[in-house]
Amino acid sequence: MSGFGDATAIKQVGEGRYETLLDGGYAIGEALNGGYLMAVLARAAVDASPHAHPVSTATNFHRVAKAGPAELIVEPRKEGRTAAASRVTLVQNDRFVVDALITTATLDDAAEPDWSGEGPPAMPPLEECSGFHAPGGRGFADQVDMRFDRSTMGWLDGQPTGRPEVRGWFRHRDDHAIDAYSLALAVDALPPVALNLGAKGWAPTVELTWHMRAVPAPGWLAVHGTGRLLADGWFDEEVEVWDSADRLVAQCRQLARVPLKPF
């Protein structure tokens, strides 16, 4: 198994009950990345359903998850011919850490869009993009290879661009082929776009909903983050993920707390 495959592996231990060993390699600081947790939740939901893909995932993040054992509870709520819905909860040390509503279905990997809006964002080629290691030593950036469009990374040099935009290329550092679970990771992999509005520090996600829109082609993903409104300490971040065939494969919105008043 690939590193990402191992890190998201689950083991069924009862009807709708799974165990997992959360991997500290997906931490940013000491908190495990939310996308990584969603990938683990999605594996449990798909395992408990008759369908192949997590097409819709709505998530509430209650507490920080840490490396180590955790439990997953899957409650099936509706099974239809096209889709199945369940409630999925991640429990660690007897506390609810993440709650999700996950709908599974089976997407046709040969489906061509019947209609689509604007194409992918203009991205500089890989060789003109830069990696970035978050402070805190070993962690997320050792698992995920991201190359950022430098024109969206002004915040890193203390010069926020004033536009809530961050764009980058994404792949696993190991040989895990890009799949549905990679998309769960990709939609929450960018630094908070509110950093470009002068926000300080990490912006804790309160709610995040993402939809898988197509089976991704192999290769790099393009990840494009924007936002709409920062008010009263709340900020929305929208992420679109495009595959190497320029198809929209995932879309996401999260609502986060922005800790300090921006400029």
Next chain:
Amino acid sequence: MSGFGDATAIKQVGEGRYETLLDGGYAIGEALNGGYLMAVLARAAVDASPHAHPVSTATNFHRVAKAGPAELIVEPRKEGRTAAASRVTLVQNDRFVVDALITTATLDDAAEPDWSGEGPPAMPPLEECSGFHAPGGRGFADQVDMRFDRSTMGWLDGQPTGRPEVRGWFRHRDDHAIDAYSLALAVDALPPVALNLGAKGWAPTVELTWHMRAVPAPGWLAVHGTGRLLADGWFDEEVEVWDSADRLVAQCRQLARVPLKPF
């Protein structure tokens, strides 16, 4: 109480348990409108929390809800100083009808945006817009006064515009002042924007997440629906709601099944 207030009234019958009487006036055909159901769920979540507003609501619609008695179950999952999270379920005839994850918080009604993107859509003035009664007699359009931008209603005359856009003005027909619960109704009040892509019939919502971004000012709301991708029978619909002071008060995305292949 106003008609909308009565129709969304809940009665606590135990710890985290409420009863309600769902009002057939909010039906489209024989199914109760999803926004109406979300308003009822939000009332229960707010009642069970220390906060005033449903700032984030993620919803799975499992089955059609009908007029008559229903039960609400609220499970508190996390209570913080700024926000509280709960799982809320609507049960009717012993079946799970709607599951939601609802985060409550108290928004400051004097808050000015720290940053906001594009302003509200250009809308024709009210007197140039048209009402529209869905087939099926009495129902939603008798409770909600919507006036549509005719340039987005081509589907109604069998001439879909080819652009997944529907825009309209919104208010209650009764004297209910626009509030958080009105926003729950407004985010799911438009006809499916995929009708303008040639989709036939209603598009059942699978998942809908909406965020309340500000306390709405009194007066008409402007509701702007768009979409991004129609593929493999799935369509996303994005809705933004603006108040009479031109502030973004709610944002929403839903993932729906589009029953027939469009042109």
